[in-house]
Amino acid sequence: MSNLFDRFPKLKIASAESGIGWIPFVLEAMEFQLDEMVSEPDEVSYQQRRPTEYFRDHMYVMFWFEQNAPEKLIEDIGIGNVLVETDIPHPTCLYPNPRQHFARVLGHLEPATRRRVLQDNAAELYRVRLP
DSSP states (O other): OTTHHHHSTTOOEEEOSSOSTTHHHHHHHHHHHHHHHOOSHHHHHHOOSOHHHHHHHHEEEEESSOSSHHHHHHHHHOSTTEEEOOOTTSTTSOTTOHHHHHHHHHTTSOHHHHHIIIIIHHHHHHTOOOO
16 A cells, blocks of 8 residues: 555545445455465564554445444444435435335444434544534
């Protein structure tokens, strides 16, 4: 990653309209490849942190239609990086019932966790002051 996040420690990247089901696989593959392929002393010293650590500190991801992936990703990386989107007005959007969808998908989570995913993470990322 060319130490991008080490050079720009406040950089945040948001992935929108791409879902989140692929992320656990990609993170697992990156962790595996790092352990398998990075072995030379100069390569090891260049890699300051693990891929999952960089992801937790710099990446935000959004989901809309997925039902199983949110729980898996929250379990793998925590709640601070996961946001919702409705994709309105695109044809694949959740209209007319986004509230019901998110209630079903996130309903088993603690209220504070739901609040983070539904609003607090986005407010933090986009620096929106909540009332």
